[in-house]
Amino acid sequence: MSVPYAKLPVWVEYGLIPLINLVVAFLVAGLVVLLVGESPLKAATLMVQGAFGYGEGLGFTLYYATNFIFTGLAVAVAFHCGLFNIGGEGQAYIGGLGVALACLLLDGIFPWFLTFPVAVLASAVFGAAWAFIPGYLQAKRGSHVVITTIMFNFIASSLMVYMLVEVLKPLGSMAPQTRTFLDGGQLPRLDWLLSIFGFDIGGAPFNLSFLVALVAAFLVWLLIWRTRLGYEIRTMGASPTAARYAGIKEVRIIIITMLISGGLAGMMALNPIMGDQHRLQLDFVTGAGFVGIAVALMGRSHPVGIIPAAILFGMLYQGGAEISFEMPQISRDMITIIQGLVILFAGALEHMFRPAITAFFAALRGSGEASEAAAAGE
Amino acid sequence: MSDLAIELQGIDKSFGAVHANRNINLSVHKGTIHGIIGENGAGKSTLMSILYGFYQADRGNIMVNGNKLIIRDPNVAIASGIGMVHQHFMLVDNFTVLENVMLGAEENAILNRGIVNARAELKRLEDEYALEVDPDAIIEELPVGLQQRVEILKALYRGAEILILDEPTGVLTPAEADHLFRILEQLRDQGKTIILITHKLREIMAITDEVSVMRRGEMVATRNTADTSVEELAELMVGRRVLLRVEKGEANPQGIKLSVEGLTVKDGRGVVMVDNVSLDVRAGEIVGIAGVAGNGQSELLEAITGIRRAESGTILLNGETINASGDADPQDLRKRGLAHVPEDRHHMGLVLSFEENENAILGYHYDENYLNGPMLNLDNIRKSASESVEKYDIRPPDVRLKTANFSGGNQQKIVLAREMERDPTVLIIGQPTRGVDVGAIEFIHKRIIEMRDAGKAVLLVSVELDEIRALSDRILVMFAGRVVGERTPEATEGELGLLMAGVEEEKEAAQ
Structure with a gap:
């Protein structure tokens, strides 16, 4: 990078600032814990211990993180095009339908490694299809994608209730869910991966989807920064007038971006459905679509940032569950508050400490390049 | 000392790593038109924003009429008789001239007294400075030249003795610009002090009494306009000799x-x-x-x-x-x-x-x-x-x-x-x-x-x-x-x- 001219060194921009934001978020969260009469230090220890301290905890943390990598990537791709896709929740939900259909049809015929590619494709296609309508409406009619995607979350929710109750529920069953998939519809766990590091994942549902998520992260990076399509997406996002000037087809790019975004959100369904529950249940997404927004914000819409941000939120989910188990004073809702604080400081208040840090590093660097900057600052 | 309307001493301002103003000294005499010229990014606008209270200087003193002032915000500047006409007009398009002039100086909440007084005062200003404009005209229906006149009236209405104009001719036709210059000369002759910020050398030569040149955040020279030339000013602005005329041969048009x-x-x-x-x-x-x-x-x-x-x-x-x-x-x-x-x-x-x-x-x-x-x-x-x-x-x-x-x-x-x-x-x-x-x-x-x-x-x-x-x-x-x-x-x-x-x-x- 162009260090002499860049406003901040890379390690400050992508390391120090997020870290400071995070520390402040946890300090404030600590105050909240203190208010309900528990020890913040003990809570923090419980959280880290619960999330990373033993194999099963770690397995759960990474299992949750897998969800958030997918939904975070989905939000990030749309961000790059200037679109705020908050419909990840619904797109993932519908993606689950794709996974379930693929598994229900094939699990008795094929082994899992043949069912799997079909399920991946189906999840992406179903998620993309759900994002297509908002994308089309945005591109052609100017209907704001924020409004339409959130509406589509509700439609997805109703649709899935109907599908599960009326269509997919096995006869005679009371529960609104599909039958359990056979072996051909179940992903192997990644216990061997953690055992390399000496962990035993126990009952944690950490599975192959995690590796798929990492591959997806790499492909998103490739798409955004190394392809012509990514160039056009970024141009659209940064300056629609410049995109028009460059002859980039606005309608086409918006629709394609929403398809990719929806597809990524849809793939999130692989993890809980094919990797964990082995059946399609109501509300299996449980907010992962929305957490994806925070993950994308924190990760600066860059895959390299999204993966650690997703693991952080995985830690909050898993460690939070441990805290509420060990400290009855701290309910599940308190954990939500702590997550909210992290989102607040890492996302919304991202620029709070930036001016001071920028000034500090400017002072460090001295006035040597100031005249250069004065000419450029205009 | 009292001869100076504005005196800036050692003004320094940085924005992060950008050093926009470096140790600026500037003296503006009462009853003169003082030009400030410089390239884009030379720091002219920053300096004037400091004078008008939009920014605070990191270091340095501002003296207005011989008194040291700390200008925390534009209200302080206005109270001490400084008015500013912005490059992009700060007018409410669908308000009348009168409403725009009194905006922010309404006197009382239900406007009855304020409107009467404002109308009378506006009339007085129009007569005194020959700044005719219909007080009941809607701003967006006025040509740009007249909108600018409203901006000037706004400043005068607030008792401005020192008027700062930031690139005032950018949006004007040559005829409108000439008219503006006549107005400025008249204001000066009645004792107002005018600071004119521009990057157009021709305007400086046409209207100012003194001119200060800024380059890369520094004040590099101040001259009596009569004693300088376009060439010298251009050279001071850029820091080297520049060719102002474009040299070109005959065109040879084809199909x-x-x-x-x-x-x-x-x-x-x-x-x-x-x-x-x-x-x-x-x-x-x-x-x-x-x-x-x-x-x-x-x-x-x-x-x-x-x-x-x-x-x-x-x-x-x-x-x-x-x-x-x-x-x-x-x-x-x-x-x-x-x-x-x-x-x-x-x-x-x-x-x-x-x-x-x-x-x-x-x-x-x-x-x-x-x-x-x-x-x-x-x-x-x-x-x-x-x-x-x-x-x-x-x-x-x-x-x-x-x-x-x-x-x-x-x-x-x-x-x-x-x-x-x-x-x-x-x-x-x-x-x-x-x-x-x-x-x-x-x-x-x-x-x-x-x-x-x-x-x-x-x-x-x-x-x-x-x-x-x-x-x-x-x-x-x-x-x-x-x-x-x-x-x-x-x-x-x-x-x-x-x-x-x-x-x-x-x-x-x-x-």
């Missing part, structure tokens, strides 16, 4: 490359912005379009370059109709040899958050040289960007640097390099030197002439009349969406000015 016939274009609100315009541009000539900003030039350029849809009329590029199906596609036009340096480089010509090399392919990113199938060929992109950077002397020579970190002149060079290096047949250029420093202007003008001499058809739009006259081989004047006249570059400024103001309308220019 028609771009032809516009009966073009009508509407803006987003459905208002006709370009009204039945016809023009031709031949290979090897520069056709300049003069006019006050907002008279349809932007829409004309956008229609020709395929960014905006034309309502009716035809556009022919190399003899082929390019808007046959209604929409001309900018990408297709580029392939056919139409290059476009847009008026607004910040929003259209560049993506400021991109690296230099990414902007160097904007609009040409479909070019096979830059691609490996669907992938970008970064090696080739950066290599060709480096070549352009060298050839156009873009500084700093770093193709990975974020475009926002280049100065205005260097940003414009990035756009020019991209559009000129592709050997186009027709080159459309809007505002080639807006916000560009004097040194780069010289370079850009030379390049444009070179393009002409290499046989390109050049269509130039600029609100700088001097630039149009210096570069063009033929000048078309646009007013209210129509071409109201064609002149040779020998036409006087007065003649062109009248056309630009729509005073002397002509029949549609003959072919």
